[in-house]
Amino acid sequence: MSSSPTEGAAASSPAASGATGSLEVVMPQMGVSVAEGTIVEWRKRPGDWVAADEPVCDVTTDKVDVEIPAPASGRLERILVEPGATVAVGTALAVIDAGARPGEAHPDEHNGQPAPDQGGGSPATEPSTADGRTDRSGFYSPVVRRIAAKHGINLARVKGTGIGGRVRKKDVLAHLAQGGGPAVSQEPMLHIESPYRPEHATAPAGSGSPGPGAPPSETATGLAGAVRREPMSSMRQAIARHMVESRRTAAHCTTIVEADFSRVAAARGELRKPMARRGVNLTYLAFVACATVEALSGHPRLNASVEGDELVYHEEVNLGIAVALEDGLIVPVIRRAQRLSLEGMAAAIGELARRARERRLEPDDVHGGTFTITNPGQFGAVLATPIINQPQVAILDLEAIVKRPAVVEGPAGDAIAIRPMTYLCMSWDHRALDGADAARFLGAVKDRLERWEVRQ
């Protein structure tokens, strides 16, 4: 996790009841481009012990998910913002009682009565319990995990009586014996990691659409046969929102040119090994990115965005690269891409893709793009009509590069040759430009790729 959310969260202010050492967990400033965030999940519930810097909840900012760390060790007193709600940066999310002492009885044991005041004990700074042991409440032994998996038990709901609050085998067995099976909870679940999570009966706050747990119509189920339902991940929901929004906003057209990658392939063959020795993986995408950035400098109408009735032309090329993740897609941005050499471009793409797959992107990494390239071609598709990443005006799609018979002109006239060919498909916004602009720009990209010379 980046340092910025940590710093943001650490800048917590004493709550109104500050006398008891209560601290607020606030929605942190997650980079300059983010004004609000949505709670995805609470990892702790009221009464849980939290250690300083331990993640207490997950927040999504439409683009990336971040963990919000606890500003101090203590007892999570109250949760102020429920999952699904979107709040502005700086909003208090929860209150932590930093004066609480580890090892104190969980408030649940007092039938909802607050824990007795400990008379201003100094705030613990280490995740340790009353007997001086390290807090182990989050550690589950192999047998505990096995039993929980078998019976679908959410271990966060099992009271641990071992050293440091560990959930022991006997605890999970006792939980089972008390009927603490998978789906008997009365209060709303705050943890979503369990596939057995009961669906929320109400839609998340701030969302007009029916919740993911809307009961299926019996008739529909009957006709469709057996089904499996799962809630959309927050990333999936964000993608859905953005795509529908873009379709409604922009006047999408798609223009396609065919490009001969012979020279790019030759250049790649020549440069690949030396770059690999320097730790850089030279992909075809890097060539296309370079050609695109160069062509954009001569075609500013493509490096633009639409804001109301205005066209905004960008001096820098902030190039978005779509990266496929297991359950979605994210578009990190290479800033000022026009300053990069081919090798620099390849390195930047590799670095962003790696961080995206490791879920280590920061919110600013996915904002401020001026043009986007998407490249799902490794699966063999040859054509696509992508949806524009708003508020940009165009998106270039690079699909598979395949060997095809091509007519080539030589001194002896036309001939048929086997050439690595691809289609460059670009969707563009007819509000901002016209077909001729798109074709000219694509022609420029194609031209650069077909006349590629080793310049490194």
Add this chain to the structure above:
Amino acid sequence: MNAITATRTPAQAGEMTYLAAISDALREEMRRDPTVFCLGEDIGAFGGAFKVTDGFVQEFGAERCIDAPLAEGAIIGTAIGAAVAGLKPVCEMQFADFISCGFDQLVNVAAKLHYRQGIAVPIVVRLPSGGGFSGGPFHSQNPEAWFLQAPGLKVVAPATASDAKGLLISAIRDPNPVCYLEHKGLYRHVKGDVPSGEHLVPIGEARIAREGEELTVIAYGSSVRLALLAAEELDEQIEVVDLRTLCPLDREAVLASVRKTGKALVAHEATRSCGVGAELAALIADEAFEDLDAPVRRLTAPDVPIPFSPPLEHAVLPQLEDMKEAIRELLAY
């Protein structure tokens, strides 16, 4: 059997000490099988340093209860020769510590003859082991781990009077060389019902000495007694597995118990590193990992020689309080 020896025989059934049970087993087998004989230092006329063979010369004659010179290599070497020739010798090391002098004969000859030449070596080497009586570094050791690394040897370590007899008879009848560890601290402190006559305890079979649900103490020899006492005093759901045989190990019994309880404490008086506890911890981690609720713990002597000084020896050897503390900690984990 003649009338004189009959009067010297302990009570036919019922309670006897661990020491008497060893004597009883030897006597039973020597009476049953004329090829069984004993040899060792001072075991004849003197009756043995601990009086295990007291009266044997009178009953069986000096040729079947041989006073050997102070040469363990010669004692074991002679026994190997006799065994190869068809006899069943039982060697007594006066103290288990002294077996180092007979190490080559035991480890390189006895243990390997079967593998090299297909020749059985049915000898038993009795090893009075263990500390607790200020015997110092040469008279207090628990050397079992040495022999667990010599394939071809069987190693047994009874904890009760009944097992002392049953395992010794099984060891004598076994066609392999068997190291028989008899803890000196148990000789007169442990008493129990011992079946009279022929009583065999199979080699390689552990015993559940106490049943429980929450923690398994795996022990052998003197540590079984400590574990049972601790379990009694703590009054918790503790299972005690008495290994009885260290090689071949009753893996199934150990794993079944640990799978049930999820927590294992291996206890022995021998030193810590590369010992039986280490082997069992590895076995459990390997084959019962998904059933573990806590780390496998060991209660052992530290890796030092046994001190002569009584307070130091007390500090080095695992005591009842140490056992209770180890159990309490693991239960709470």
